[in-house]
Amino acid sequence: MSTVSLEFGSTFADCLARTVAADARLADAAAVIAACAEAAVDVSEVIGRGMLGGADLAATGGNNSDGDVQKALDVLAHERFTEALRGAPVAVVASEEAEGMMQLNPGAPLAVAIDPLDGSSNIGVNMAVGSIFGIRPVVAGEADSIASFTTPGTEQIAAGFVTYGPATSLVVTLGHGTQIYTLDRETRTFRLTHPRLEVVASAKEYAINASNARNWDGPVKAYIEDCLRGSEGPLDKDFNMRWLGSLVADAQRVLLRGGVFLYPGDNRKGYAQGRLRLLYEAAPIAMLMEQAGAGAIDGERRILDIGATGIHERVPLIFGSIDEVACVAKYYGGRN
Ligand code: FBP
Numbered sequence: 001m002s003t004v005s006l007e008f009g010s011t012f013a014d015c016l017a018r019t020v021a022a023d024a025r026l027a028d029a030a031a032v033i034a035a036c037a038e039a040a041v042d043v044s045e046v047i048g049r050g051m052l053g054g055a056d057l058a059a060t061g062g063n064n065s066d067g068d069v070q071k072a073l074d075v076l077a078h079e080r081f082t083e084a085l086r087g088a089p090v091a092v093v094a095s096e097e098a099e100g101m102m103q104l105n106p107g108a109p110l111a112v113a114i115d116p117l118d119g120s121s122n123i124g125v126n127m128a129v130g131s132i133f134g135i136r137p138v139v140a141g142e143a144d145s146i147a148s149f150t151t152p153g154t155e156q157i158a159a160g161f162v163t164y165g166p167a168t169s170l171v172v173t174l175g176h177g178t179q180i181y182t183l184d185r186e187t188r189t190f191r192l193t194h195p196r197l198e199v200v201a202s203a204k205e206y207a208i209n210a211s212n213a214r215n216w217d218g219p220v221k222a223y224i225e226d227c228l229r230g231s232e233g234p235l236d237k238d239f240n241m242r243w244l245g246s247l248v249a250d251a252q253r254v255l256l257r258g259g260v261f262l263y264p265g266d267n268r269k270g271y272a273q274g275r276l277r278l279l280y281e282a283a284p285i286a287m288l289m290e291q292a293g294a295g296a297i298d299g300e301r302r303i304l305d306i307g308a309t310g311i312h313e314r315v316p317l318i319f320g321s322i323d324e325v326a327c328v329a330k331y332y333g334g335r336n
């Protein structure tokens, strides 16, 4: 990984400049992340005002790509991030809030997959939500086709997410480790607060929506049953459980104190591949996890090895502390 040395308290702009000085090939991706950071500051301010901002951010409107009802904040975040990406070297965007790909700057080198507002069910109840993005090269001569998004996640140059929580934080990787920047609201500047994340290899905390237990895939059912048996079962330790209803917030917790997150496939109609999207949820989170020494699989395959066949494709997602992910893989019949 990195030889770039980044210091606590440095501004995000300084850290990007240092990273690009060390590897000039990252200049375009750095410009895209800088644009996302600017949009995130605006979205954070809107969220921070809540109902005092003059609009109900949870008000429902149209439907997104999946037929989900869109909330006002979903639409606002989509528009703000799209506007920011238009000013960056981005040719094409795949957003959760748009059915087809959006062509932005013909000839530009990068493709961006984005969930502008993740954790929609938390809007309106003052709980953490986020934004997630993954940045890939445009496949030469294929800017108009899906080709730039069907390559495996290993092709991502950079990835990140923003958590709009008690503090707003920006979690990023440009392939040189994973860092967290915290928003200084007074100066509207992100500053480095976690220069190099290293997720603990083993932990005793899992995150899963337990209300779906009767519908889960067999291996996940068996794994969680063993977690519940605690130190009296084969896993030989007592677990704690957390579920925030927001992938970014759960992912940030896993990055900072370890554990494992699971959104498996289940028997509900439309959930055979779980709920989360490969391009703009699973693949960026997987890159951030791997860059912090953690793992991400769909049960049998490494998430970053999977290529999408459609921009809104779903994938079962299990990520977190490397030993815990390996343990879940064993329930799927893996050798690890
Ligand atoms: P949205 O795309 O509607 O925001 O949903 C994604 C998500 O909120 C994830 O962030 C979270 O992990 C998951 O849905 C929660 O799903 P469930 O309601 O099934 O527990």
Ligand code: AFP
Residues within 6 Å of the ligand: none
């Ligand atoms: P604190 O008093 O330590 O803040 O804990 C209270 C609390 O966090 C409460 O807010 C939660 O509902 C509850 O603990 C969660 O408890 P579990 O850890 O048992 O899930």
